Amino acid sequence: MAEQPVEGTKENQEKENRLPRVQKGKKKLVLLAGGLFLLLVTMGSILFFFPSILPDGINPFHKDASTEAKKPEPLKQGHxxxxxxxxxxxxxxxxxxxxxxxxxxxxxxxxxxxxxxxxxxxxxxxxxxxxxxxxxxxxxxxxxxxxxxxxxxxxxxxxxxxxxxxxxxxxxxxxx
Known part of the structure; x- marks a missing residue:
């Protein structure tokens, strides 16, 4: 009786194919962002709880002996x-x-x-x-x-x- 045109089915199939691709792309983006966030949190936690693994030059918690010895002299007040x-x-x-x-x-x-x-x-x-x-x-x-x-x-x-x-x-x- 009434057959649907072939073109209509191709358009419907293309629309159906597009939807899963967009969803797959979103899933990949969410997984990538989540993994990057997890990596940054892990690195930050390690550096916060174990700051001794940082080199001395960039370790904000490391006190250098030379900075402790150099204290500004009090200003002399004149008469x-x-x-x-x-x-x-x-x-x-x-x-x-x-x-x-x-x-x-x-x-x-x-x-x-x-x-x-x-x-x-x-x-x-x-x-x-x-x-x-x-x-x-x-x-x-x-x-x-x-x-x-x-x-x-x-x-x-x-x-x-x-x-x-x-x-x-x-x-x-x-x-x-």
């Missing part, structure tokens, strides 16, 4: 010299602005030096000269304050022969 608070006019032309500043210096030496006390008037003069030449815009941000510290340190160190300051600290800094 701190404090100046009285100073009030200066800033170089602003629009408004009359004042700066109240208290400065401390740290020397390279731990002992106090008489040379600093001898040159104290020159130190104060150098600081006043630097500060009165600045505007509010120049010293209002942290970069400006950093530049100001560098300039004060440079000018004050030029006043001394053997004595050297290493750091400038602003312990009070108020602009009004």
């Amino acid at each position: 701190i010299y404090s100046l009285d608070a100073m009030i200066v006019n800033l170089a602003d032309t629009e408004f009359s602005r004042f700066l109240k500043i208290k400065i401390n210096f740290e020397s390279e030496e731990a002992k106090p030096s008489e040379e600093f006390d001898k040159h104290l008037p020159q130190v104060k003069d150098a600081i006043l000269t630097i500060l009165t030449g600045r505007t509010f815009a120049e010293i209002s941000d942290s970069k400006g304050k950093g530049k100001l510290k560098e300039e004060i340190l440079l000018k004050t160190n030029q006043l001394f022969e053997q004595f050297k300051l290493k750091t400038v600290y602003f312990t009070e800094f108020v602009v009004q």
Whole structure:
């Protein structure tokens, strides 16, 4: 009676053949991914529980004797010299602005030096000269304050022969 065309059966057979191939491909991919995952977990576990099998260069748990012996030296703190608070006019032309500043210096030496006390008037003069030449815009941000510290340190160190300051600290800094 009614026979199905040959072409229709071939198409149906091709569709049926495609489905198992896709499923076989997925199975292979899942098995491959599972095997790779299992291998990585096994290797990680072995290295975690038995780190001694790693070479010394890449073993994160191996403590080298040379790194234990090299501890950073504590920083030497020099003597701190404090100046009285100073009030200066800033170089602003629009408004009359004042700066109240208290400065401390740290020397390279731990002992106090008489040379600093001898040159104290020159130190104060150098600081006043630097500060009165600045505007509010120049010293209002942290970069400006950093530049100001560098300039004060440079000018004050030029006043001394053997004595050297290493750091400038602003312990009070108020602009009004």
